[in-house]
Structure formats: structure tokens, C-alpha cells
Amino acid sequence: MESTSAPVIQNPLNPLDLPPIATVGKSLIFTGDTMKFNIGLIKLLPEKMVDFESLKLNDFDIEELFLNQGWKRYFDMLNGPIYLNMVKEFWMKAQVFDEVSARM
Numbered sequence: 081m082e083s084t085s086a087p088v089i090q091n092p093l094n095p096l097d098l099p100p101i102a103t104v105g106k107s108l109i110f111t112g113d114t115m116k117f118n119i120g121l122i123k124l125l126p127e128k129m130v131d132f133e134s135l136k137l138n139d140f141d142i143e144e145l146f147l148n149q150g151w152k153r154y155f156d157m158l159n160g161p162i163y164l165n166m167v168k169e170f171w172m173k174a175q176v177f178d179e180v181s182a183r184m
């Protein structure tokens with residue numbers, strides 16, 4: 081007779097079974113927008129984090145050095161998509177503190 085064991089259920093969104101960053105409930109506080117103006121007025125100027133073409137135009141051709149070391153995937157990730165609406169929503173809710181206030 082074969083023994084059957086319960087199937088292992090793995091969360092595809094968390095394959096490494098990492099602990100949650102935040103818990104739902106009292107630890108999360110929704111503050112709303114800290115800036116009160118039309119989100120459509122926010123203009124973002126997305127640019128590449130590492131722009132090898134610009135460096136090459138300025139006689140600083142280093143792209144091949146990084147590609148030979150296997151860094152292509154990392155730079156593709158850095159220069160990946162920018163979610164403009166998400167960034168705008170973030171800045172509408174952001175609060176900035178000086179160092180003294182942050183320590184308090």
C-alpha cells in the first residue's frame with residue numbers, strides 16, 4: 081500500500097517563503113495625500129539609471145567591461161520600466177523630515 085502525503089502548497093508570489101514586510105491591521109496607517117493639487121500637473125522626466133550610450137558619446141566606452149562580467153541583466157533591470165502613475169501617487173503621499181525630526 082502506498083502512503084500519500086499532503087501536497088506542499090507553495091505561494092507563487094513568495095517562493096522563498098520570506099516573512100512579510102508589513103502586517104495588515106494596526107501597523108498600517110493610511111494618511112492620504114500630503115500634497116493637495118492635481119496629480120496631472122506632476123511632470124516626470126524618466127531617464128536611464130546607467131546610460132552607456134551617453135557615456136560612449138563622451139569618450140567613456142565602458143559598456144563592454146560590464147557585459148563581459150555578466151552584468152547585462154542587472155543593468156537591464158536598472159534601466160527597466162518606470163511606472164509613472166505609481167511614482168506620482170507615491171510623491172503625493174510622501175512626507176519629508178529633517179534629520180532631527182527623524183531621530184525624534
